[in-house]
Amino acid sequence: MHPLRQRTEPPTIAEIEEEWRRRARRTGLGPVMRASQPAELAPAVTAATRGQVAGHLDRLSVLLGRPLRSALEIGCGIGRLTPTIAATAERVLAVDMTEEMLARARVACAGLGNVEFQRRTAQRLAIPESRVDVAVCVWVLMHVLDDAEFAAACRGIARSAAHLVLVEYTDAAVPVGRYSRLRSLADYLDALPGARLVERGELCYGGDVSFSALIALDQP
Numbered sequence: 447m448h449p450l451r452q453r454t455e456p457p458t459i460a461e462i463e464e465e466w467r468r469r470a471r472r473t474g475l476g477p478v479m480r481a482s483q484p485a486e487l488a489p490a491v492t493a494a495t496r497g498q499v500a501g502h503l504d505r506l507s508v509l510l511g512r513p514l515r516s517a518l519e520i521g522c523g524i525g526r527l528t529p530t531i532a533a534t535a536e537r538v539l540a541v542d543m544t545e546e547m548l549a550r551a552r553v554a555c556a557g558l559g560n561v562e563f564q565r566r567t568a569q570r571l572a573i574p575e576s577r578v579d580v581a582v583c584v585w586v587l588m589h590v591l592d593d594a595e596f597a598a599a600c601r602g603i604a605r606s607a608a609h610l611v612l613v614e615y616t617d618a619a620v621p622v623g624r625y626s627r628l629r630s631l632a633d634y635l636d637a638l639p640g641a642r643l644v645e646r647g648e649l650c651y652g653g654d655v656s657f658s659a660l661i662a663l664d665q666p
């Protein structure tokens with residue numbers, strides 16, 4: 447293939463999976479952090495992300511007037527945020543596209559008795575009989591590039607969960623590469639059936655900006 451075609455054509459699903467298998471071999475927080483950012487920023491950004499996710503989950507628990515019973519983590523990666531979710535929800539199902547990420551997450555979360563890991567993609571979630579209280583999805587849907595796959599993922603999330611904690615890039619200091627696609631919070635709210643914004647925060651990472659949001663997924 448001509449090298450220019452290689453760079454401009456969107457990656458296939460097989461190429462995307464191979465890319466995440468490759469990234470899973472990086473050390474430390476490297477598999478899930480942006481390679482264009484200095485590695486020394488990763489711990490503080492991770493602490494801030496855990497804080498944002500915990501804040502949204504606590505707010506949801508207050509709104510429901512009870513502890514969270516069930517959570518679905520979509521694209522759990524190396525389990526960076528899984529303990530934060532498991533500290534708030536009674537049961538957590540954490541899924542990821544690749545076995546390589548899941549293997550690292552299982553090791554990182556070995557002490558957590560309320561977490562189950564399974565290989566699934568965001569666009570092919572097996573729909574549970576009753577919706578979980580909350581799905582948590584951090585820096586994952588920005589990697590679902592294709593419009594039809596993105597719409598399928600959003601429909602599946604709304605059928606699987608009554609609420610969504612979503613963190614995704616809106617602006618990037620260094621332009622994103624061919625495995626990422628920036629969308630606005632409004633784009634996500636349009637694509638998620640029944641979406642209603644409950645609260646919104648912001649996460650800055652070097653010059654990169656992500657929104658964080660608690661979204662109710664109302665059923666028609």
Ligand SMILES: C[S@@+](CC[C@H](N)C(=O)[O-])C[C@H]1O[C@@H](n2cnc3c(N)ncnc32)[C@H](O)[C@@H]1O
Pocket residue numbers: 466477478479520521522523524525526527541542543544547566567568569583584585586589590
């Ligand atoms: C940037 S990492 C974020 C991981 C984790 N959410 C975190 O914040 O630490 C993206 C993760 O999503 C997974 N992923 C990418 N596309 C996916 C998809 N379509 N379905 C499920 N997982 C996906 C990758 O394997 C990777 O583990």
